[in-house]
Amino acid sequence: MGALNKNNNTNTMRFCMVFVSFIILYILAVFWNIMSGSVNISVSEMADIIFKGDATNSVAYNVIWKIRLPRLMLASLLGGALSLSGFLIQTFFRNPIAGPFVLGISSGAKMFLAVVTIAMNGFFSSMPLSVTVIASFVGSLLSMLLVLLFTGRVKNMSMLLVIGIMISYICSAVTDLLINFANESDIVNLTHWSLGSFSAASWQDVKISAFIIIPAFIAIFCFSKPMFAYSLGEEYAQSLGLNVKLFRVFLVIATGILSACVVSFAGPISFVGIAVPHIARMVLKTSKPIIMIPATFLLGAFFCVICDLAARMLFSPTELSISTVTSVIGAPIVIWLMISRRKNGN
Amino acid sequence: METDKENTRLKTDVVIEKKYDQHGIPKLEMNSATVGYNGVPLISDINISVEKGEIVSLIGPNGAGKSTILKSITRHLAMIAGTVYIDGKNMRVMNGRETALKMSVMLTDRLKPDLMTCRELVSAGRYPYTGGFGLLSQKDKDIIERSLARVNALDIADKEITAISDGQRQRVLLARALCQEPEIIVLDEPTSYLDIRNKIELLDILSEMAKKEKIAVIMSLHEIDLAERISDKIVCVKGDRIYSYGTASEIFSDTNIASLYNIKKGHFNALLGSIELKKPQGKIKCFVVGGNGTGIPFYRALQKKGTAFAAGILQKNDIDSAVALALASEIVFSEAFCPITPDQVCRAKQLIDSVEFLADCGCETGEYNKENSALIDYAKNTGKHILKSPEEIAEAIL
Structure with missing residues (x-):
């Protein structure tokens, strides 16, 4: 029993330490992000502006409150949401390389956006941002519903994975077809969207996405117990008393809403959804949902804030697309973690 | 007589609490069941009952439908006809949690959850007992430790599931099933992938547990020699009916086994339990x-x-x-x-x-x-x- 308690304590210690360090890292990243950019702002200036609402330096005040903070908040929320949906998908398919977009969500969004862009061309000289957001959100939900139609019918999850991928292919094909017949200038918006970026963030976006993501996060956290049972496999989960079919539907809807939200505000950001749950798992050395859900969200927020900072700063004033940065930073981390895990004899 | 039988069969679908005579209520009873996939009957007219502390084994050739019967009992598969009763109560009116409190399972799938320790896996057995967030009470933790000790797996409790041998994994899975504090355990080929030593150890634990804790055990086994030694009753599954059903000594004759498995080229000696090519x-x-x-x-x-x-x-x-x-x-x-x-x-x-x-x-x-x-x-x-x-x-x- 002594050994057990010791072991439980070391685990708890590890979880606490990891969480504390995630929070510290996140806060550091936030401040760094606020301070850097084309307008340099010192620490004391920043503190005055944020905490005291000091508007004497109106340029800095506006840069922080109107550009950097909403962008930062959006990157955090969407990064967290994307990572969390990645974790859900990996639990769902018990497949460590599945990402949130395997259900065809980003391709569905892109297809619908392409349709809307081309259809609306007559009415608008340039697409209003709100239309882009709404169109891609509707597109993601449509492909999610399509997947949902199949969830009750399939015997096992790998079939659903295949269906999701096939839906992706169909959507991509339709998108390519539309692009073929569209004018280059009409689809600039679409091309820009598909690269992914947090650059256009406004407080409005932050509010709407928070309104979707925070309740979704709470709901998912409340389902951490059945999710643990589910990670043993559907047959075991059922024998423990879980309604597996209903739970599948919940997982698809939760993943769908989270990633639809990300896709509509920031475009299809690649890699975060696959990499962040991996990193969190390996740092925490567990896959228990009750710990992983907050951890993935926090780490995803941190990761996206850092990547957004890199996207803004690396080749400033040219801004990179967010996917470029997430992939370049994320992929080596995952490879390194995988290899070091093997070495540790696990 | 015949019509009476027909009548009861027709009624079984609506019976919720079954009436029994003086012999008492069996822990688990499968009554005139027909099982199969997608509505196509594979085996029909199945009548099996398992008493407290009794071990019932299903034997029969590959693909005969042993797993199909077990999956129908555990409700992983919808039954085509007939009823399963637990303590005389129709399983159809029991919800998932009620069933989970009575019955636990050990399946053949080789589950390999990533980054999960054996103890965590075993703790999943407490699922029907824990609250909304699945937090373990001291009592739950004690039961987890006891279950691990029961299968001699305390030394590997903190290892990851992916890092232990097949024999150890089967024992941990058994601990998970025990941790659920079931009255019935259903095991689908618990001895597959195991070497002879691990087979014997696992069956020893199982038989001790059945006798001491009065758990009803129903399982499928490939090793007929072991089935004979561990089982109180044996169900032979072959063709579209139960081929034979009885105590080990009733079932085990050379000719019965040879015809059950359609052995023409070799020989099974029921007395010695030996196999000759x-x-x-x-x-x-x-x-x-x-x-x-x-x-x-x-x-x-x-x-x-x-x-x-x-x-x-x-x-x-x-x-x-x-x-x-x-x-x-x-x-x-x-x-x-x-x-x-x-x-x-x-x-x-x-x-x-x-x-x-x-x-x-x-x-x-x-x-x-x-x-x-x-x-x-x-x-x-x-x-x-x-x-x-x-x-x-x-x-x-x-």
Whole structure:
């Protein structure tokens, strides 16, 4: 029993330490992000502006409150949401390389956006941002519903994975077809969207996405117990008393809403959804949902804030697309973690 | 009578609490069930009951439907007709949690959750008992430790599931099933992938647990020899019906097993639980003088070579006889507990004359088999090649 308690304590210690360090890292990243950019702002200036609402330096005040903070908040929320949906998908398919977009969500969004862009061309000289957001959100939900139609019918999850991928292919094909017949200038918006970026963030976006993501996060956290049972496999989960079919539907809807939200505000950001749950798992050395859900969200927020900072700063004033940065930073981390895990004899 | 039976069968679908006579309520009962996939019946008219503390094994050839029956009991598969009762209560009116409190399962899938320790896996068994967030109370933790101790898995409790051997994994899975504090455990081929030692250990734990904690166990097994030893009742599954159902001693006759598995080329000895491969065919090349178990390794060596042989002179109650019956082309028997007769010696000599080799198994000779030493001398004198060990058989006979 002594050994057990010791072991439980070391685990708890590890979880606490990891969480504390995630929070510290996140806060550091936030401040760094606020301070850097084309307008340099010192620490004391920043503190005055944020905490005291000091508007004497109106340029800095506006840069922080109107550009950097909403962008930062959006990157955090969407990064967290994307990572969390990645974790859900990996639990769902018990497949460590599945990402949130395997259900065809980003391709569905892109297809619908392409349709809307081309259809609306007559009415608008340039697409209003709100239309882009709404169109891609509707597109993601449509492909999610399509997947949902199949969830009750399939015997096992790998079939659903295949269906999701096939839906992706169909959507991509339709998108390519539309692009073929569209004018280059009409689809600039679409091309820009598909690269992914947090650059256009406004407080409005932050509010709407928070309104979707925070309740979704709470709901998912409340389902951490059945999710643990589910990670043993559907047959075991059922024998423990879980309604597996209903739970599948919940997982698809939760993943769908989270990633639809990300896709509509920031475009299809690649890699975060696959990499962040991996990193969190390996740092925490567990896959228990009750710990992983907050951890993935926090780490995803941190990761996206850092990547957004890199996207803004690396080749400033040219801004990179967010996917470029997430992939370049994320992929080596995952490879390194995988290899070091093997070495540790696990 | 017949119509009565029909009537009850029609009623079974609506019965919720079943009435029983003075024999009491079985823990688990499957009543005139038909099971199959996608509405296509595979096996029908299944009646199985398992009492508290009883072990019931399902045996039968691959693909016969053992797992289908078990999956229908655990509700992983919808039954086509019939009812399963737990404590006399129709399972159809029980929800998932109610069932989980009564019954736990151990499945054949090789589950490999990433980064999950054995203890965490076992803790999943507490699922029906824990609250909304699945946090474990001290009582839950104690039960987890006890379950781990029960299967001798405390030393590997903190290892990851992916890092332990198959034998250890099966034990941990059993601990998970125990941790659920079930009254019924359903196991689908718990001994597959295990070596003989782990098979015995696992079944020992299972049988001790059934007797001590009065758990009803129903499982499918591939190893008929082990099934015979561990089970209180055996269900033979073959074709579209239950082939036979009864206590181990009722089920285990050579012919029953041979026809259950459709064994034509080999032999299963129900008494010894031993399996022999196909009897060698062709001209008899060797005469084996054995007895008291010394002949068996020689018979098996000859079988491996595919060489037909004769055995003698064996008393009918000799352990060699049981194996010789399955493998030897001809056997010269003497009656149990009787001296060898001249006729028998004569037949043995005829056989020796017709072969090239004689295997001397080195059996001790006494009052009732002294003729065997004479036979060996006879072979030596007539210039037969004498083989003294099974290894020599491998070398000498091509």
